[in-house]
Every structure is written in structure tokens, then in C-alpha cells.
Amino acid sequence: MKQQGILISLAIALVTAIGGCRSVNPVGNQGDIVVASKDFTEQDILGELLAQQIEATTDLKVDRRPRLGGSFVCHQAITSGKIDAYVEYTGTAYTGILKQKPIADAKLVHQRLKQLYAQQFNLEVLPSLGFENTFAMIIRGEEARRHNLQTLSQASAYTPQWRGGFGYEFLEREDGFPGLANVYNLQFSRPPQIMDLGLIYRALLQKQVDMIAGNSTDGQIARLGLVVLKDDKHYFPPYEAAPIVRAETLKRYPQLRNAINQLAGKITAQEMQRLNNLVEGELKDVKEVVRQFLQSKHLARKPIISQAQTAAYEP
Numbered sequence: 408m409k410q411q412g413i414l415i416s417l418a419i420a421l422v423t424a425i426g427g428c429r430s431v432n433p434v435g436n437q438g439d440i441v442v443a444s445k446d447f448t449e450q451d452i453l454g455e456l457l458a459q460q461i462e463a464t465t466d467l468k469v470d471r472r473p474r475l476g477g478s479f480v481c482h483q484a485i486t487s488g489k490i491d492a493y494v495e496y497t498g499t500a501y502t503g504i505l506k507q508k509p510i511a512d513a514k515l516v517h518q519r520l521k522q523l524y525a526q527q528f529n530l531e532v533l534p535s536l537g538f539e540n541t542f543a544m545i546i547r548g549e550e551a552r553r554h555n556l557q558t559l560s561q562a563s564a565y566t567p568q569w570r571g572g573f574g575y576e577f578l579e580r581e582d583g584f585p586g587l588a589n590v591y592n593l594q595f596s597r598p599p600q601i602m603d604l605g606l607i608y609r610a611l612l613q614k615q616v617d618m619i620a621g622n623s624t625d626g627q628i629a630r631l632g633l634v635v636l637k638d639d640k641h642y643f644p645p646y647e648a649a650p651i652v653r654a655e656t657l658k659r660y661p662q663l664r665n666a667i668n669q670l671a672g673k674i675t676a677q678e679m680q681r682l683n684n685l686v687e688g689e690l691k692d693v694k695e696v697v698r699q700f701l702q703s704k705h706l707a708r709k710p711i712i713s714q715a716q717t718a719a720y721e722p
Contacts (some may be wrong), residue, residue: 440656440663443472443481443490447604447677448687449540449624453494456699457650457667460706464666477576478503485653486528492652492667496540500532500651501525502582505649509582513539513645520649529654533664534671535647539677542577542643543623543635544587547611551634558639562618563591571599572607572616573675582644584620590642590680608633624676648674673704 440461444454451473458469472490475481478499484490497516501507505523510516521532544559556562571593577583577600587593595618602610607619608627621628621635626637651668657664675683682700685691 413550426547431593437643439468439470440492440660441470441472441490443484443493445478445481445493446474446476446602447622448626449622449683451693452495452679452682452686452697453536455693456701457492457494457668459694459697459701460670461663461666462578463701463706464669465660465662467660467663479576485530485651488653490658492650494536494648496646497532497535497649498541498582498646499580502644503576503580506581509586509642509644511641511644513647516645517647517649523653524651531654533650533652533667535649536670537567537648537672537674538624538676539616539645539647540624540679541638541646542623543621543625543628544638545611545619545621545628545633545635546617547614547652548632548688550625551636556634556636558637559593559642560639561588562636563593566593566595569595570597570615571595571618572602572610573599573620574604574607575601577620579615583636585643585672590640600690624679624680626680628686629680630684648679669706 442454442461444450454471454473458471461467463468472484475484475490475493478495480491481493481495482504485493492566497513497520498509501516501520502509505520505527507519507523516537517532524530524532543579544562546556546562550556551556554561554565556565571584573584578585578599584599585595600610600616602616602619607616607621608625608631610616611619612631612634621637627633650670652663678700682696685696
């Protein structure tokens with residue numbers, strides 16, 4: 408009987424696991440949209456931004472999946488139908504997911520990404536939200552002032568005495584550390600440490616490392632008096648923030664496209680840095696920060712839909 412009980416428990420657990428891994432929008436799921444985000448503060452904000460905008464301008468209910476994982480985890484989730492949408496950075500998708508050689512033209516990257524994502528994954532790349540979040544090679548302000556450092560080329564003379572601390576993705580990606588180190592001849596006193604992205608700023612301040620790879624819109628940069636070294640050789644490709652949505656989902660819910668596209672071009676890099684600082688530095692609630700931002704942009708209001716438009720949404 409004990410053995411039978413164990414088997415029944417295992418069967419229940421298996422059914423539960425399968426249920427938890429079902430594809431999104433199955434029959435009877437009442438048309439919920441699943442919006443995910445990657446595993447850092449800015450993505451918490453962007454995921455909530457999509458969710459609030461969709462819920463406020465359509466009749467769709469959003470299932471939020473924050474902190475799902477890195478780019479590859481989110482990509483696997485959207486291509487396998489576990490999620491409907493998330494915000495990706497164009498350079499990350501182009502070089503990291505598609506394994507294409509980096510190019511500097513932002514419009515061309517977006518155009519090619521849109522075409523290739525549609526062909527290979529049946530995904531739509533919607534217009535940019537308006538800002539770019541590029542990799543930022545960051546050092547302590549005191550270090551920059553001591554050696555009068557402004558660029559990565561200047562810093563390369565000092566890296567043999569420095570320690571680097573980077574996230575796993577940055578160390579592995581096509582557009583990450585290996586190529587950067589080659590272009591700038593960056594050599595550290597020992598192999599760079601693999602670090603959790605939530606700990607890199609603390610490690611830099613505590614002088615456990617001397618250079619980190621952050622994001623250009625991180626709120627901590629200005630707040631902590633840190634310095635971003637200029638990518639004077641233009642190694643990094645453009646990283647515009649753009650919503651990625653399953654084409655099947657857009658076909659099922661045409662109103663979704665207009666809802667998300669209302670956000671196009673609405674966020675500057677400075678605004679994104681401010682939003683990040685409100686959440687990380689001032690410990691404001693993400694939902695409230697997003698709500699106030701949408702209000703300030705006069706967004707997230709239910710549109711008045713004409714009879715003709717309503718008819719166009721019907722299958």
C-alpha cells in the first residue's frame with residue numbers, strides 16, 4: 408500500500424508538472440496573454456509596462472511571468488509557446504540568438520531581425536520602445552579620476568592589474584567578453600569572475616573586482632558615482648528595446664498589436680535610467696512606478712473603438 412501511495416503521488420506530481428508546462432492560450436484559457444521578463448530590474452519594469460498597457464487598452468487579461476531567466480531562456484519559452492511576449496534587445500537577439508555578425512546600423516539590425524525572426528521562429532519584432540540599453544563597461548569613479556580614464560582603449564593599459572567581474576551570459580555571448588577582449592586587448596590579472604548580475608555593483612564598490620559589465624540604463628551608475636568607459640572602437644552593436652510577440656498570438660488578438668505599438672518611441676534612455684533608480688535606489692513598487700509613467704505619457708487608457716474596428720477584430 409505504501410508503494411501504491413508513492414506511485415499515486417508521483418502520478419499526481421507528473422500531471423501537475425505537465426499542466427504547468429502547457430502551451431499558452433489553449434482552448435478554455437479565456438484568451439489570457441502571458442508576458443514574461445528577464446531576470447533584472449529593468450526587465451521587471453518593461454514586463455509590467457507591457458502588461459499594464461495591454462490590460463488598460465484591451466479586454467485581455469495578462470498572466471505575468473517576471474524573472475523568467477536570461478535571453479536564451481525567454482527565447483526558448485516564446486518559441487515553444489510557454490509565453491506570448493517579452494521585451495528583448497535587438498543586438499542581443501541578432502548576435503546572441505541568431506548568431507549573426509554585429510553591425511552598427513540600428514535600423515538595419517531591426518529590419519533584419521524582424522525578417523529573420525518571422526522566417527525562423529514565427530515571431531514578430533515590434534517597433535522599439537525608444538531607448539537603447541547597451542553593455543556598459545564600468546569602473547569606480549575614483550579609478551577613472553586617478554588615471555584620467557574615459558575610454559576602453561585607455562583602460563586597456565591598466566587591466567593587467569585589474570580584476571573583472573561579469574555575468575555568465577556576457578562571458579559566453581558572441582557580442583560579449585571574448586570579442587571585446589580581443590578588440591581592446593583586455594587582459595586581467597586573473598580570469599574574470601562569473602558573478603550574479605545582482606551582485607556586480609556591490610563587488611565593484613567593495614573592490615572585489617575593478618571592472619564590471621553593466622547596462623547603460625542602470626540606475627546605480629549615477630547614484631554610486633561610477634564611470635562608464637566609452638566604447639571608442641564601436642564594438643557593441645545597437646541594443647534597442649523591442650517587444651517580441653508570437654505571430655499566432657497577434658493573429659488571435661489583433662487588438663494586441665495596437666496596444667503595444669502605442670508604447671513605441673515613448674521611453675528615452677534617461678527616462679529608463681530614472682525608472683530603474685526609482686525601483687532599485689528608492690525601493691518604489693514596480694507596478695506603481697509603471698502606472699505613474701504611463702499616466703505621465705497619457706497612455707494606458709481604454710480606446711474608443713468604432714463599430715467597424717470591432718468588426719475587424721472578429722474572426
